[in-house]
Amino acid sequence: MLMHQTMRWYGPNDVVKLSDIRQAGCAGVVTALHQIPVGDVWPVAEIMKRKELIEAAGMSWTVVESLPVSEDIKKQNGDYIKHIENYKISLRNLAECGIKVITYNFMPILDWLRTDIAYTMPDGSKALYFHRLSFIAFDLYQLKRPGAENEYSAEEKEAALIWLNNMREEDREQLFRNLLLGLPGSDDAFTAEQVLAALKTYANIDADKLKEHLVYFLQQVVPVAEACGLVMAIHPDDPPYPVLGLPRIVSTEADAAYLLNAVDSPANGLCFCTGSYGARADNNIVKMLQRFGDRVHFLHLRNTKRDTEGNFYEAAHLAGDTDMYEVIKEVLAIQKRRNISLPMRPDHGHQMLDDLNKKTYPGYSAIGRLKGLAELRGVEYALSKMLQ
Incomplete structure (x- = not known):
């Protein structure tokens, strides 16, 4: 069968x-x-x-x-x-x-998360990609989630900041957009303010x-x-x-x-x-x-x-x-x-x-x-x- x-x-x-x-x-x-x-x-x-x-x-x-x-x-x-x-x-x-x-x-709050929705494969096709350091950089320095700094090591925080600073401005903007995509079936993205407000409701x-x-x-x-x-x-x-x-x-x-x-x-x-x-x-x-x-x-x-x-x-x-x-x-x-x-x-x-x-x-x-x-x-x- x-x-x-x-x-x-x-x-x-x-x-x-x-x-x-x-x-x-x-x-x-x-x-x-x-x-x-x-x-x-x-x-x-x-x-x-x-x-x-x-x-x-x-x-x-x-x-x-x-x-x-x-x-x-x-x-x-x-x-x-x-x-x-x-x-x-x-x-x-x-x-x-x-x-x-x-x-x-x-x-x-959020469904699946990816840092890159158009990661270039060796054959030229595009794939979804989750890059942890990019995600940490987003969490700490773009979203600026309260308390996030307590969840990563000093080495991770330093490496994420260096990574973000070395990114082109357009790549930083794309990272931010990728991680705030709406749920599947919707073209609407969340805003940082919406996400932070929603995260606060899960504090307890x-x-x-x-x-x-x-x-x-x-x-x-x-x-x-x-x-x-x-x-x-x-x-x-x-x-x-x-x-x-x-x-x-x-x-x-x-x-x-x-x-x-x-x-x-x-x-x-x-x-x-x-x-x-x-x-x-x-x-x-x-x-x-x-x-x-x-x-x-x-x-x-x-x-x-x-x-x-x-x-x-x-x-x-x-x-x-x-x-x-x-x-x-x-x-x-x-x-x-x-x-x-x-x-x-x-x-x-x-x-x-x-x-x-x-x-x-x-x-x-x-x-x-x-x-x-x-x-x-x-x-x-x-x-x-x-x-x-």
Whole structure:
């Protein structure tokens, strides 16, 4: 049984068209209703409107990415009770429309962070890159986050200042813009003032408290998902360690085990992103799949290349630190055991060829993801024949 191959689509305004995704060989699309404010209900009419667009293009929509969790829910303040109730209604509406998998994350304030969204690879393609020293320079000397100076060593602070001073003015400005990009699906960037104000609201929330809030949220929504025939799939932190003084609680094998045990339901599961988990050397990706395989509901197959300084970039799908051959081999074993075709999408493809001249969401140009999908599909096809 082969994986259910999909690509992410950001909706009608996406430069990548549904016809492009179908021509890439995808059977399905992963999308979300980004136009609906976070915390509001997703109405059946809007869900069906999106679904009908996708089906008219010859594909299916069974995976939502993402049904976002509001900051009020993460902090348990403001309108969090109302937002949880709205989340439950959205789950029921999505189930009524035939959706099966609900992807979400519990990262405070910001989604993924990269210092460079156009890192030039040796072949001339562009990749996403996280450079730790640049990030420290941004945190200390551009954002000027209160208390940041206590989180870095004297050597790191000195090196970051030298690094920033040696950057061209346009590169410093680009670094600042890159790290204040809005959430995926939006062209709007945060301002420094907005980020600093938001960070202040998390001043009394550490990792343990945020875990408590995640477990509470899951205790409320997972029974609804289970009753509706849905499964919840949490995406890991990206990068998988604390940033800007914010706690990160879905970064390691221990983190995943904790949240699965805390709400022990088949509907409480993982969006297993090999790129996010793989950015940490202490995460053994294949062993994690072996351990959590029965609770993996969605796969992001991408690869990162890391170094000992805390830097990493998005490698070609078969070329990073994660052994994608062994990953796909284990996925096929999971599917056979569970008698299921897991939805999968390639992720964070390189910007290349004609896409170098197009403005797309960082990591989501068409051709680079097509290349990644083709490579993953080839490995999967060969393995499936060998294991028959």
